[in-house]
Amino acid sequence: MPAIQDMQGKTVVITGASAGLGAVSARQLAAQGATVVPIGRSPEKTAAVARELGVEPLVADFAKLDDVRRLADQLLERCERIDVLANNAGGIFPKRVQTVDGHELTFQVNHLAPFLLTALLHERLAATPGARVLMTSSLGNNMGRVKLDDLDSSRGPFLSLRTYGTAKLENILMAREIARRWAGDGIVAAAFHPGNVATEFARDSAISGLIYRVAPLRRLLLISPEEGAAPLVALATQTDTSLIDGVYYDRFKPNGRHSKQADDPELARALWERSAALVGVDA
Numbered sequence: 001m002p003a004i005q006d007m008q009g010k011t012v013v014i015t016g017a018s019a020g021l022g023a024v025s026a027r028q029l030a031a032q033g034a035t036v037v038p039i040g041r042s043p044e045k046t047a048a049v050a051r052e053l054g055v056e057p058l059v060a061d062f063a064k065l066d067d068v069r070r071l072a073d074q075l076l077e078r079c080e081r082i083d084v085l086a087n088n089a090g091g092i093f094p095k096r097v098q099t100v101d102g103h104e105l106t107f108q109v110n111h112l113a114p115f116l117l118t119a120l121l122h123e124r125l126a127a128t129p130g131a132r133v134l135m136t137s138s139l140g141n142n143m144g145r146v147k148l149d150d151l152d153s154s155r156g157p158f159l160s161l162r163t164y165g166t167a168k169l170e171n172i173l174m175a176r177e178i179a180r181r182w183a184g185d186g187i188v189a190a191a192f193h194p195g196n197v198a199t200e201f202a203r204d205s206a207i208s209g210l211i212y213r214v215a216p217l218r219r220l221l222l223i224s225p226e227e228g229a230a231p232l233v234a235l236a237t238q239t240d241t242s243l244i245d246g247v248y249y250d251r252f253k254p255n256g257r258h259s260k261q262a263d264d265p266e267l268a269r270a271l272w273e274r275s276a277a278l279v280g281v282d283a
Ligand SMILES: NC(=O)c1ccc[n+]([C@@H]2O[C@H](COP(=O)([O-])OP(=O)(O)OC[C@H]3O[C@@H](n4cnc5c(N)ncnc54)[C@H](OP(=O)(O)O)[C@@H]3O)[C@@H](O)[C@H]2O)c1
Pocket: 015, 016, 017, 018, 019, 020, 021, 022, 040, 041, 042, 043, 045, 046, 060, 061, 062, 063, 088, 089, 090, 091, 092, 109, 136, 137, 138, 139, 193, 194, 195, 196, 197, 198, 199, 200, 201, 202
């Protein structure tokens, strides 16, 4: 990727910064001079990362949309500008769980909550020249299938990988739609697969979690969190945003392997409108 921009004076908001590749990205971008706002679910873990960076943490559980609304208010109060919003929090969940908001947990944590957060920060992003929204997606998007009439995957048996893949496909569709819908505001967006990374990811998943839990498999098949953070850091610091706008990367490779649905602009538009209606925003 091309030259990196100077991060002095830039504000970077990272969700999922209490652990894994989000925590590493937070450290690296802070070391490059950015003012980083680390957001996590666990107050203790998020506070530990924030202490290292010498900043105040923010905490929100994306399984509760009211937490996301409160978080957006706190960010608007704290950040005069938002140069980078990294929607990185996410995970795969082994069982069907319904959130207090009535949505399937994977869909809410990986798609609906970041959608709501981004929509609530729209004006601040638009007011920041060169602002960008980054979505931590996954190669798993290839296993997904977006059904507009069943976004909560309520029909049929619960397949955790498929549900996760669908949410990660929605991350790509969201980046594509921001690129189209908010072009006039100068906001750009990209999505990426970070690689298969040795983090706490998939810790609760029986089969798909095996390579993440079993030490020899972990060493053999997974890259380090530092390597996993590299695409996020590169996209956050990239100077020529026209190159990344609306693009899905497989690590550093543009147009990484993705579901056909990710190339459907009508689906991207319809998913956006449906999501906005579900969370009650006009975005
Ligand atoms: N690791 C991989 O191989 C891999 C591959 C492709 C994509 N990804 C994606 O990369 C992103 C980062 O994952 P990671 O690998 O760094 O895993 P991780 O170590 O498990 O970190 C996940 C982060 O998301 C946060 N999070 C989880 N559930 C949340 C909730 N309900 N509300 C708010 N925050 C929540 C966690 O917060 P707490 O720690 O505070 O609970 C943590 O900060 C995820 O979107 C994941 O889907 C990972």
